[in-house]
Amino acid sequence: TKAAASVVEEHISRAEREDEEYADVDWDNLGFSLVRTDYMFATKSSSDGNFDQGYLSRYGNIELNPAAGILNYGQGLIEGLKAYRGEDGRVLLFRPDLNAMRMKMGAERMCMHSPSVQHFIEGVKQTVLANRRWVPPPGKGSLYLRPLLFGSGASLGVAAAPEYTFLVFGSPVQNYFKEGTAALNLYVEEVVPRAYLGGTGGVKAISNYGPVLEAMRRAKSRGFSDVLYLDAETGKNIEEVSASNIFLVKGNTIVTPATNGTILGGITRKSVIEIALDLGYKVEERSVAVEELKDAREVFCTGTATGVASVGSITFQNTRTEYKVGDALVTQQLRSILVGIQTGSIQDTKDWVLEI
Ligand code: COI
Numbered sequence: 001t002k003a004a005a006s007v008v009e010e011h012i013s014r015a016e017r018e019d020e021e022y023a024d025v026d027w028d029n030l031g032f033s034l035v036r037t038d039y040m041f042a043t044k045s046s047s048d049g050n051f052d053q054g055y056l057s058r059y060g061n062i063e064l065n066p067a068a069g070i071l072n073y074g075q076g077l078i079e080g081l082k083a084y085r086g087e088d089g090r091v092l093l094f095r096p097d098l099n100a101m102r103m104k105m106g107a108e109r110m111c112m113h114s115p116s117v118q119h120f121i122e123g124v125k126q127t128v129l130a131n132r133r134w135v136p137p138p139g140k141g142s143l144y145l146r147p148l149l150f151g152s153g154a155s156l157g158v159a160a161a162p163e164y165t166f167l168v169f170g171s172p173v174q175n176y177f178k179e180g181t182a183a184l185n186l187y188v189e190e191v192v193p194r195a196y197l198g199g200t201g202g203v204k205a206i207s208n209y210g211p212v213l214e215a216m217r218r219a220k221s222r223g224f225s226d227v228l229y230l231d232a233e234t235g236k237n238i239e240e241v242s243a244s245n246i247f248l249v250k251g252n253t254i255v256t257p258a259t260n261g262t263i264l265g266g267i268t269r270k271s272v273i274e275i276a277l278d279l280g281y282k283v284e285e286r287s288v289a290v291e292e293l294k295d296a297r298e299v300f301c302t303g304t305a306t307g308v309a310s311v312g313s314i315t316f317q318n319t320r321t322e323y324k325v326g327d328a329l330v331t332q333q334l335r336s337i338l339v340g341i342q343t344g345s346i347q348d349t350k351d352w353v354l355e356i
Contacts, residue, residue, distance in 0.1 A: 023133040023172075027140040030174035032305060037143075039130035040169040041123045044152065047162060049113035054123055056130050059169060069151020069161025076150040076206035077106040080304040081267075082142035083128045083170070083356070085135045086344030091128060093145075093354045094342045096121045098267045103149055106203035111160040114149055120166070123147065125356045127168040134172050138343065141174035144305065150206075176243070176305040177225055183312030183325040184225040184301065186241065188290060189215045190317075193232035194239060194262075201239075201262035208264075212242055226301075228314060230290060231262060237287045244303030245269040246311075248288065248296035249330045255292070258285040268302040268338070271352070275337050281330070294321050298328040300335075308335035 018038060025035065036059055043054025069075040079099045084092050100120035107114035115123070124145050128135065135143040147168045151161025175181060192215040195201020200208060212227065219227045228246065231237045239257055240246055245266045248255045254276050259265045273283050293299070299311035310331050313322045340346030341353065 018133065020133055022137065025134070025136075025172060027136050027172075030136065030141045030172055031178065032144075032173045032176045033171075035134070035171045037131040037134045037170050037172075039127065040167060041127045041130075042165060042167040043115065043119070043123065044166075045113045045164040051113075051115045051119060051164075051166060054119070054126075054166070056126055062165075062167070064152060065154040067154035067156055069153060069155055069164075072155070073151070073158055073161075074205075074207045075110050075112050075161055075164075076148065077103055077110065077112070078204050078206055079103050079145075079147040081124065081145050081147075082173075082304060082342070083135050083145060084142045084343045085138055087138045088344065090344055090355050091132065091135055092342065092344050093121075093124065093128070093356060095267055095271065095352050096124055096354055098270070099124075099147065102204060102265065102267070103147065106200075106205060107149060109200060109203045110205060112149060112151060113164045115166045120147065121354070123166060123168045127170055128356055131170050134170065136172050136174070141172060143170045144173040145170045173305070176303070176307070177309065179225055181309075183310040183323075185223070185312055186226055186228045186314045187219040187222070187224040188238070188293075188314060188316040189219070189227045189229055190235065191215070192229070193235075194229035194242070196232040197261055199262065202259060202264060204264065209242075216242055224315070231287075236289055238290050238293070239263055241301050241306075244301040244306040244309070247272070247300050247302065248292065249298035249300075249328075250296055252280075253282040253284060254330070255284045255286070255288055255296075257288050266303055268304055268306070268308070271338060272302050272308065272334050274350070275334055279333070279337075290316055296321075297324050298331050299323045300328070300331040308338060 039056045040059045043051045045051045081099050100117040104114045149166050152165040153161040153163030215227050226241050229239045257263050301309045310325050312325050
């Protein structure tokens with residue numbers, strides 16, 4: 001019939017499209033908003049906690065039981081990692097094993113079953129391969145992968161969900177902030193803390209993000225790029241920014257808040273520390289008093305989505321402290337080495353990149 005023929009035709013034209021090297025995207029104007037790609041990957045756990053092999057399906061809405069653990073009791077974790085297309089055409093993932101292990105740690109904290117490290121990486125790889133045409137050309141950004149783990153099984157009373165879903169989707173992205181690569185102006189939030197001791201600040205629980213949206217909205221409405229949070233206990237130490245870790249540069253020393261349970265152990269954070277140590281900098285992971293912001297020459301934020309972003313100023317109460325930006329040499333050096341390794345232009349001697 002005519003209808004069947006048109007279905008077949010559509011299928012063929014889709015297959016042809018998906019064979020193309022690049023999707024139809026304005027690669028010069030990517031920000032960090034969702035671009036629909038072709039496929040997503042999903043697998044579900046059974047009651048013994050083992051996940052089925054999983055499969056790719058067309059990217060689209062998912063169906064959930066209204067009593068699902070994620071909807072009622074917040075059993076949910078996110079991850080974030082990027083696939084880069086190198087100048088030589090290779091597609092590279094950066095340290096996906098660390099994302100997999102972080103998800104496992106988070107799952108333990110949230111009483112959830114989680115896929116193995118291998119299974120996590122396999123799901124991410126399949127998602128990238130199926131969406132290869134959405135990986136931006138070299139220098140134009142990356143395919144941001146968002147693995148999710150959530151309670152999909154139903155429970156009416158407060159209890160761990162009987163079933164979990166691991167799902168991976170992606171979106172091509174470039175700069176996280178609307179500022180692009182311009183320096184960030186941060187506002188120190190004194191009322192709302194991001195995390196508290198014994199809470200979930202150290203894992204990538206979805207519930208770490210909702211509670212800070214109002215503080216972010218207020219800061220953004222006053223022209224700031226983002227919020228820097230203080231510790232909940234004393235309100236005297238800086239912790240992190242809404243979606244990134246923070247570093248201060250003081251001479252040859254680089255200082256960042258220690259991961260004591262309230263700070264998210266960022267993979268970019270960890271990698272930047274390792275690069276800085278290799279370069280001969282001294283790195284201090286410790287409590288960082290808000291007063292110390294005045295003594296830093298350079299300040300930068302790190303994150304998978306953020307990259308290594310220069311901070312131009314930080315406003316605390318009524319005092320605005322400014323930092324070196326154009327000649328922020330330490331920040332620039334760390335950024336260029338990290339990006340070089342991630343994109344394959346600097347040889348990976350640490351076994352950090354995974355070619356797919
Ligand atoms: C990331 O850097 O990948 C994040 O997860 C931060 C944010 C977008 C939630």
